[in-house]
Amino acid sequence: MLYAGVELGGTKCVxxxxxxxxxxxxREIIPTTSPEETLARIENTLLGWKDQQAFDALGIxxxxxxxxxxxxxxxxHVLSTPKAGWAQTNVGQLLADALGVPTAFDTDVNxxxxxxxxxxxxxxxxxxxxxxVGTGVGVGLIVDGKPTRGFGHxxxxxxxxxxxxxxxxxxxxxxxxxxxxxxxxxxSLRARFGDDLDNLAPHxxxxxxxxxxxxxxxxxIVCASAPRRIAIGGGVMEQQPHLLARIQSNLVESxxxxxxxxxxxxxxxxxELGKDAGPLGAIALAMKAQR
Numbered sequence: 001m002l003y004a005g006v007e008l009g010g011t012k013c014v015x016x017x018x019x020x021x022x023x024x025x026x027r028e029i030i031p032t033t034s035p036e037e038t039l040a041r042i043e044n045t046l047l048g049w050k051d052q053q054a055f056d057a058l059g060i061x062x063x064x065x066x067x068x069x070x071x072x073x074x075x076x077h078v079l080s081t082p083k084a085g086w087a088q089t090n091v092g093q094l095l096a097d098a099l100g101v102p103t104a105f106d107t108d109v110n111x112x113x114x115x116x117x118x119x120x121x122x123x124x125x126x127x128x129x130x131x132x133v134g135t136g137v138g139v140g141l142i143v144d145g146k147p148t149r150g151f152g153h154x155x156x157x158x159x160x161x162x163x164x165x166x167x168x169x170x171x172x173x174x175x176x177x178x179x180x181x182x183x184x185x186x187x188s189l190r191a192r193f194g195d196d197l198d199n200l201a202p203h204x205x206x207x208x209x210x211x212x213x214x215x216x217x218x219x220x221i222v223c224a225s226a227p228r229r230i231a232i233g234g235g236v237m238e239q240q241p242h243l244l245a246r247i248q249s250n251l252v253e254s255x256x257x258x259x260x261x262x263x264x265x266x267x268x269x270x271x272e273l274g275k276d277a278g279p280l281g282a283i284a285l286a287m288k289a290q291r
Contacts, residue, residue, distance in 0.1 A: 111281025
């Protein structure tokens, strides 16, 4: 079986043609500009691949918030995103109509979580959380094998958490100020430190704040759904690998013996698929659409 996938990100989109992680036939990186320009380039790429070799299904893993309610008239739309010009853009249905194959649509982090469960750090689990810390902070939360659903999808990157004592930075989220994304995402850190961010040493106090904030997020995830494991990736984590152990330590301290984490090694881990978790997440969604 051959699948096409699209990971829509805040700065770039990745189109991928694959049968799985060991069978990637093509990959195209497309800058995220205006919806019209970006989606036209994605559509042309996918149609070009389809002309050369038919694929069985399409998976679309998008930045959010997005409408994932199939009964909704705006299913497949991007909703109240801080990404300029993208609010109310019909991503899912537009590409599904253009390609004419079974299509699955979900958040980029839910897709990445499903990919990690199929091929990476979540193998063998039906309850798993994937966190990305980059342009934004997103959480893919999988419970009993399925992404959490209600009237919408998980948006735990926008919860407000207990602040590190003495921390006064007001945060930069345009909706919530000092939510997790407003405190720990790349744009928040750059708003705070500008170009100096690239030169901050691992012992700089800001990393204490970031590790604390992300540990508080993990505390909420553990108390809410007790996933078997949490994987944390994204650009900030890739550039600051020292954060992972600090998050784990802060999480244990924060739980304070009330909840004991599973004993099988580090509970908070790096995604095994690395940067491929997102694109392969779209392939994992496509596989579900084809069933």
